[in-house]
Amino acid sequence: MTLRAAGRTDRGRVRPHNEDSLLVDPKRAVAAVADGMGGHAAGEVASRLAVEALDETLTEAPRDADAVPELLRRAVAEANRRIAETIREHPEYHGMGTTLVAAVWAGDRLFVAHVGDSRAYLIRDGRIRQLTTDHSFVNELVRLGMISREQAARDPRRNVVTRALGSGPVVVPDVIEERILPGDTILLCSDGLSSMLDDARILETVRRAQGDLERGCADLIAAANEAGGEDNVTVVLASPAPQAPPPADAAETGPITEGA
Numbered sequence: 001m002t003l004r005a006a007g008r009t010d011r012g013r014v015r016p017h018n019e020d021s022l023l024v025d026p027k028r029a030v031a032a033v034a035d036g037m038g039g040h041a042a043g044e045v046a047s048r049l050a051v052e053a054l055d056e057t058l059t060e061a062p063r064d065a066d067a068v069p070e071l072l073r074r075a076v077a078e079a080n081r082r083i084a085e086t087i088r089e090h091p092e093y094h095g096m097g098t099t100l101v102a103a104v105w106a107g108d109r110l111f112v113a114h115v116g117d118s119r120a121y122l123i124r125d126g127r128i129r130q131l132t133t134d135h136s137f138v139n140e141l142v143r144l145g146m147i148s149r150e151q152a153a154r155d156p157r158r159n160v161v162t163r164a165l166g167s168g169p170v171v172v173p174d175v176i177e178e179r180i181l182p183g184d185t186i187l188l189c190s191d192g193l194s195s196m197l198d199d200a201r202i203l204e205t206v207r208r209a210q211g212d213l214e215r216g217c218a219d220l221i222a223a224a225n226e227a228g229g230e231d232n233v234t235v236v237l238a239s240p241a242p243q244a245p246p247p248a249d250a251a252e253t254g255p256i257t258e259g260a
Helices: 042-057 065-089 137-143 149-154 199-208 213-226
Strands: 003-010 020-025 030-037 100-106 109-115 119-124 127-130 174-179 185-189 233-240 256-258
Touching (some): 003 020, 003 030, 003 213, 020 042, 020 233, 030 042, 030 185, 030 233, 042 100, 042 256, 065 109, 100 119, 109 119, 119 199, 127 199, 137 149, 185 199, 213 233
Antiparallel strands (some): 003 233, 020 030, 119 127, 185 233
């Protein structure tokens, strides 16, 4: 299966610097988004360490799909170890951490590991579905029936995550598997997108790009900024193309790694 993919990150309109990082490598069939936190540039460090750990752990396209979940868990553990080690060596970074959503394609199987509230979506047949479940305070309230999803979207605590790399000696990701069909598009994003645009707006923006993944990424970021741009925003779009060569876009480039 040939994978086309593109990614982009932006500071947004409010934050003084960008604490997000991303990884996009179609040849290895891997992509990731990390949203750092901690202030004083520490968030930038944490998110960069996370995508670097993933980049260096998943060194080639997977040959055995059944081995991918454990590879992803190892990559997350290595990212957490590097962040903890950096905090020990640099006390000024105490309190830094990062979310992570990472995707690996193996044939027609997609594996997603995530920690925090960065998301993965599946766009199929004109519909959008969130694959990940936010590790966040307000999502826990929704799960318990204490508030509605509409209330959660406006709650001032909506940015509080309940799981993050750097938060403890052991951080366990959720790992999910999804069968991928021709024509599917996967979106990975930081909450700078999902907190600014609802699912319907995200879907419509991707649809208007008509399969141009670079344009889709640019349009999503522009829409998030037009809606207020209250946070850094990072997006990755990826789509399998099993029966045709990829067009001359990001699918033919080398890996994209962005971050501090």
